[in-house]
Amino acid sequence: MTKFVRMSLFALLILSLSVFIAACGNGNTEETDSENSDASGDTGSEEAGEVNLYTSRHYETDQALYDAFTEETGIEVNVVEGSGDELIERLNQEGESTEADLFITADAGNLHSASESELLQPVESEVLAENIPEKFRDVDNEWFGLTKRARVIVYDKERVDPSELSTYEALTEPEWEDRIAVRSSSNMYNISLLASLIELNGSEEAAKWAEGIVNNMAIEPQGGDRDQAKAVAAGQADVAIMNTYYIGGMLNSEDPEEVKVAESVGVFFPNQDTTGTHVNISGISMTKHAKNSDEAIQLMEYLSSEASQEEFAAANYEYPVNPAVEVTGLLESWGEFKEQDLNLSVLGENQQEAIRLFDQAGWK
Amino acid sequence: MRHGVRTIKSKFNIWAILSLIFIAIILIPNGLIAVNVFTESNENWQHIKEYLLKEYITNTVILISFTALFSMMIGVSLAWFVTMFEFPFRRFFKWALILPLAIPPYIGAYAYHGLINYTGIIQSKLRNDFDVTVNQDYFSIMNNQGAIFIFSIFLFPYVYTITKAFLQNQSSSIIENARLLGSSSFETFFRVILPISRAAIVGSVTLVVLEVLNDYGVANYFGIQTFSTAIFRTWYGMKDLDSALKLAGALMFLVIFILVLEKVSRGRRRFSFSTTKVRPIQPKKLKGVKAWLLAGYCFTVFGVAFLIPFTQLLYWAFLTFESVFSSEFIQLIYQSVFIASIASILIVIIALIIGNYTRLHKSLLTSLISRVTTLGYSIPGAAIAISIITIFVALDGYLADLYRTLQIEPVIILRTSLVMLVSAYIIRFLAIGYNAVDAGYEKMGNTFTEASRTLGFSTVKTFFKVDLPMMKPAIFGGFILVFIDVLKELPLTLFLQPFNFATLATQAYKYANDERVHEAALASILIIIVSGIFIFVSHKLLEKEPA
Numbered sequence: 061m062t063k064f065v066r067m068s069l070f071a072l073l074i075l076s077l078s079v080f081i082a083a084c085g086n087g088n089t090e091e092t093d094s095e096n097s098d099a100s101g102d103t104g105s106e107e108a109g110e111v112n113l114y115t116s117r118h119y120e121t122d123q124a125l126y127d128a129f130t131e132e133t134g135i136e137v138n139v140v141e142g143s144g145d146e147l148i149e150r151l152n153q154e155g156e157s158t159e160a161d162l163f164i165t166a167d168a169g170n171l172h173s174a175s176e177s178e179l180l181q182p183v184e185s186e187v188l189a190e191n192i193p194e195k196f197r198d199v200d201n202e203w204f205g206l207t208k209r210a211r212v213i214v215y216d217k218e219r220v221d222p223s224e225l226s227t228y229e230a231l232t233e234p235e236w237e238d239r240i241a242v243r244s245s246s247n248m249y250n251i252s253l254l255a256s257l258i259e260l261n262g263s264e265e266a267a268k269w270a271e272g273i274v275n276n277m278a279i280e281p282q283g284g285d286r287d288q289a290k291a292v293a294a295g296q297a298d299v300a301i302m303n304t305y306y307i308g309g310m311l312n313s314e315d316p317e318e319v320k321v322a323e324s325v326g327v328f329f330p331n332q333d334t335t336g337t338h339v340n341i342s343g344i345s346m347t348k349h350a351k352n353s354d355e356a357i358q359l360m361e362y363l364s365s366e367a368s369q370e371e372f373a374a375a376n377y378e379y380p381v382n383p384a385v386e387v388t389g390l391l392e393s394w395g396e397f398k399e400q401d402l403n404l405s406v407l408g409e410n411q412q413e414a415i416r417l418f419d420q421a422g423w424k
Numbered sequence: 425m426r427h428g429v430r431t432i433k434s435k436f437n438i439w440a441i442l443s444l445i446f447i448a449i450i451l452i453p454n455g456l457i458a459v460n461v462f463t464e465s466n467e468n469w470q471h472i473k474e475y476l477l478k479e480y481i482t483n484t485v486i487l488i489s490f491t492a493l494f495s496m497m498i499g500v501s502l503a504w505f506v507t508m509f510e511f512p513f514r515r516f517f518k519w520a521l522i523l524p525l526a527i528p529p530y531i532g533a534y535a536y537h538g539l540i541n542y543t544g545i546i547q548s549k550l551r552n553d554f555d556v557t558v559n560q561d562y563f564s565i566m567n568n569q570g571a572i573f574i575f576s577i578f579l580f581p582y583v584y585t586i587t588k589a590f591l592q593n594q595s596s597s598i599i600e601n602a603r604l605l606g607s608s609s610f611e612t613f614f615r616v617i618l619p620i621s622r623a624a625i626v627g628s629v630t631l632v633v634l635e636v637l638n639d640y641g642v643a644n645y646f647g648i649q650t651f652s653t654a655i656f657r658t659w660y661g662m663k664d665l666d667s668a669l670k671l672a673g674a675l676m677f678l679v680i681f682i683l684v685l686e687k688v689s690r691g692r693r694r695f696s697f698s699t700t701k702v703r704p705i706q707p708k709k710l711k712g713v714k715a716w717l718l719a720g721y722c723f724t725v726f727g728v729a730f731l732i733p734f735t736q737l738l739y740w741a742f743l744t745f746e747s748v749f750s751s752e753f754i755q756l757i758y759q760s761v762f763i764a765s766i767a768s769i770l771i772v773i774i775a776l777i778i779g780n781y782t783r784l785h786k787s788l789l790t791s792l793i794s795r796v797t798t799l800g801y802s803i804p805g806a807a808i809a810i811s812i813i814t815i816f817v818a819l820d821g822y823l824a825d826l827y828r829t830l831q832i833e834p835v836i837i838l839r840t841s842l843v844m845l846v847s848a849y850i851i852r853f854l855a856i857g858y859n860a861v862d863a864g865y866e867k868m869g870n871t872f873t874e875a876s877r878t879l880g881f882s883t884v885k886t887f888f889k890v891d892l893p894m895m896k897p898a899i900f901g902g903f904i905l906v907f908i909d910v911l912k913e914l915p916l917t918l919f920l921q922p923f924n925f926a927t928l929a930t931q932a933y934k935y936a937n938d939e940r941v942h943e944a945a946l947a948s949i950l951i952i953i954v955s956g957i958f959i960f961v962s963h964k965l966l967e968k969e970p971a
Contacts, residue, residue, distance in 0.1 A: 112923060118934035138923040141934060145660035146806060146919050153813040157820060159840060159923065173663050244647045246657050282566040282647035284939040287541070294542040296560045306939060314743040314942060317543035412468075415661045419475040424647055 108134030121375035172408020205341035232272025241297035308377025453811035461673035499583025526955030530641025740945035801855035805915030864898020
């Protein structure tokens, strides 16, 4: 028995080590193979390179678009999926030696901080300039919006008449006491909303706004955006602040109860007569140390094209940034609305201040 | 003269060298974090101190104390019942009670919240069929109590498994003597079982505490501000890595404090056998109400900690199966099992080596070494990941230079392979493997090893011929715990994964992160099933062995 144990343990050790080495070696040979074929191949395969992508968007449609891109151009798209903040940190730590050519993430604030950390490089492309409106591009062309989402007020159709609603600012009035549901201030969407208010109304007003909302909260901030809609449907709160596409997701949920919740609430685009509704983007950027920049630009342009933009919008109920693409279905039914007239870089610039104001206001 | 040479030799043998190397590997990334505590503080730090620190500390202390208490009560009682008594379905519960560990706490939190919230099955049933609308305040688990509940039910298996492994092969003579001397089962438990298994209990509860300390998913979802969420708020929100690492460093000192406490409360006494006639405990047959009460208790825990959340996930998986499932899942399962196996095997081997060294050479150095192994387990994965990336970037740089000088092609880049990820797992989960193995060594004692050495075997030969066979249950136990942990591990995998690599855990995260909890269920179910199979198989293997 002892001998058997000893032998089996030893065998296991050898096996694990060899598998381990094989695994490391394997990844490497694949790389060298593709390099070799690049170098030795004829003109046909020379064109077909690869592009390495870090992304924090996790949608099947995104992968389908990359696949379609590969089919069209022959360029392989390699993907690492992670969270936006962590991918920025990874780029930061990797420095010059990074393998990533492109970085996709939600929230202009995230893109801005990547650009601040000098992780990105400007991209001059007529196609991108044409497809993407100026305010959804970085001033230095270091990042470009791909999709946009609006942060709106959602209300209970029975207890609230939309005529009572007007602006984000009006929610701090005493009449909304104990009636508002909104998630934690750790969430990027809230941070960016406050960052935009800092820009439009100044720090002092923004601080008052955060305090006013905290005073009017019906429940402690908890859960995600969908939970806020549920709190309204359950009667815990009368209005909630949340992103449009979550309502889209709930309306099309497999769970009939979620559909009922989404049907019981209305969507209101605030600040139509004043500063406009807060919009944010998810966007794409080229890393400073990109090794496959030609392929990277091709993919960026591909994703901003009308065909891709239609796919983006259809899959996740986000708005396309390309103005040539018309929205259909649910988004069309919500109608057109006035957006905040801000270059989204300011969301990143005011981010830290927004967090401080949240903490001072006691917004959990 | 000869004597002197022998002492030196015996102190610096292969075990010592290997142990020191592994410890160095663990210390470097942790050291990078610890150094930050002493850097100058900036204005963000002032802000954190002024507005947040108090609440962070209060919440964290509440969460860890109550979770430790509840998971200990559940875990120890179950381990005691299952080893000491014969009751209906005992053989099933013996392994099934490990299963809750396979559910990542944050997924469990989603499942429970999904179950009882407004759109959950309970409330919608009441609303639609009985027209009853309930007060939402009573149907919320998104608070401290809820988090304690979630942590306790999904983490108690650590205590259960390690304590059970310890009790299982206890000499029956201790218990029988107690019984003969007239102690009731109850008395036996408090006067004999608890004292002798103190080390195992304290060690395993420490694991639970560390797991709660580095949790981000549950706290963030429930809106509870803890040390761990604070680190991310500072890091991602304020873009202040320095202050974030400062918090992580402070957390690390808290952990060291807990570890010292653990060491002290483990006590100095050692209980090991001096005879070779160790007969395993014969469970006492219970009849009637008592037997069914025990079965009922086990079933309640099993139901709450596993069946209910599992059923909820299963329901969601069926709802979304068509839109989510693809052949990619086969690949995901393969990759997940592959990397978890490699990491767990390596961790168990390292734990065996360090454990063997520290128990045979008692000194300040070795007791330090055994404490250090636990460090990586307490710090949020993402913070470890940063230091690991830093190290590997440097390492790749040196290697590239080396290859260039030696003119070797191709240049191997460690960062793009799985080496980096596996190293991270080792640093993170060595604590789990080490704790299990160490408890095994402790139970075995040194007498057999010393006898073998006296009879002329070398340490290495003794290790393979005497120690290993006796350590089998501990080794298997450690392997399973580590395997499950790696399988459900998220932050490190997310941060360090190479291109085109994904695991079941990252797949579940993809959906859950975007509030598509239903879609996340399928991948979660697969994590649970794979873990379940491993738990079951290793249990069967152990059963077959004559103890």
